[in-house]
Amino acid sequence: MKALQKQRSGNGHLKLVELTEPEIQPDELKIAVAYSGICGSDVKTLQGHYPNSTVPIILGHEFSGVVAAVGSAVTRFSIGDRVTSETTYATCRRCEACMKQAYNLCDERRGIGTQVNGSMAMFVVSREASCHHLPPQMTLAEGALLEPLACCVHAALECTTITAGEVILVTGPGPIGLLMAQVIRSQGATVILSGLARDTHRLRCAHACGIRTTVMTDKQSLAAIVNQCTNGQGVTQLFECSGASVALNEALPLVAKQGRVIQVGLFPTVCEPINAYLILQRELQYCGSRSQKPSAWQTALRLYREHVIQLAPLISTVYSLAEWETAFDTAMKGKGLKILLASNETLAQQEGWLHESTALLSTTNG
The missing domain is CATH 3.40.50.720 (NAD(P)-binding Rossmann-like Domain)
Incomplete structure (x- = not known):
């Protein structure tokens, strides 16, 4: 699969590479990524300024997609479900923060896109406990903004x-x-x-x-x-x-x-x-205020369903994964708002975010 990988520490060293598709554990989902948002922490990782990033690492933690495979112990999701995921991949499960479900504050927390491979790829893996169904009225592009929300x-x-x-x-x-x-x-x-x-x-x-x-x-x-x-x-x-x-x-x-x-x-x-x-x-x-915890996701989804939050107007440009250099350059220059990378151009085209003839489209088509 194609993936955008930070290959070593320091400024730069980000490359679109071909990697083996990830395998899943019994409690995990394999998600065919639709979109990934470029976050400030992704930019800092590219520049070598993010302190907790592991290398080599596939970037990306703001994402949406479609379930491609489920582990043998998964009960809440099926192949074809439209989903997103919390950024926490693993914690110690025994510290005071974990006991309060404040997983964002666990000293042993490992995050998607920072300590484990992220979503700027064709596929990403997440635990069932971290995943959420997208509301029927939410587009996959909007779903990529649930994490910052x-x-x-x-x-x-x-x-x-x-x-x-x-x-x-x-x-x-x-x-x-x-x-x-x-x-x-x-x-x-x-x-x-x-x-x-x-x-x-x-x-x-x-x-x-x-x-x-x-x-x-x-x-x-x-x-x-x-x-x-x-x-x-x-x-x-x-x-x-x-x-x-x-x-x-x-x-x-x-x-x-x-x-x-x-x-x-x-x-x-x-x-x-x-x-x-x-x-x-x-x-x-x-x-x-650091990141988020599970309760914040439930509230974010509720606010969206209540129509008090607008997500689509924030999406300024969608690029294909192959155009990552232009996408990151646009984000770093502050030219747009939320810049998305489309890992699956077919899904993006179905939603109207990508034309077949070009990999760049503004929110006027969203």
Whole structure:
């Protein structure tokens, strides 16, 4: 099978190779991959900056597909089912985090696409316990966005609580920021989403998804807009989704005293300059949010079924697996929103995401 493999550590060393199709254990599914999303962690792995990646490794953990084979102990899935999977492949099952089903925090956790082979291939293997059926109305392309949606659910609804009527700031209008804004809005809160002038297309997408207040901080005063929306009190919570300490430090003074900051974006380096003085003086609670756990997937699927989350508008471009270099280049330059790789062009063509004559199509056809 064709697979996109990071072959050794350091910058680059990513190659489309031919590998043997994976075999499955009794409790596993073999999934014919339809789409894989390019995540920020995939880009960092390509660049050699992701700290926990094993090599050689097939990249990809945001994906959807069709069950191609089931293990002898599998009971909930059949060949032909449309599925997606959580990113956790294996944990110790005995630590305190595992006992609470917080598998994302297990020290021995092995993730799909980072420690075990991922989805940027013709086939991927996952445990039955980690897999989820796609709702009938969900396209396979949308299914590839369930993982980032689950991450946002975990951050917004499990790491903290949201009350209707709150005014909440989200920094960074990438796919995570756009999904985060929608999850927060679904709880009855008012969202302010901030970005830069170069993010015009992303902020336009936010408006299409129902986010009314957006700010280009290099052209508008974020402080003035926050003060106007909160009567000068500041936002009750800040969700930092950009992974940029500049954005975080600009937003910290706009959080109300004893407010809460949820760090979702992954910083480019291990140590970043953060205004700890403001956190101390304003008694802010600063909380990290890592990945997701099983409960977040159930909530993510429920929100989609309730029609309060839009996924298709975030898909900007679909490339074939063979066009991975162009796809990663597009993602790294921030030209689109969510970039997908199609492992199975026939499935993609059936959904209207790929023309037979070209492997590039925008969301206008989604």
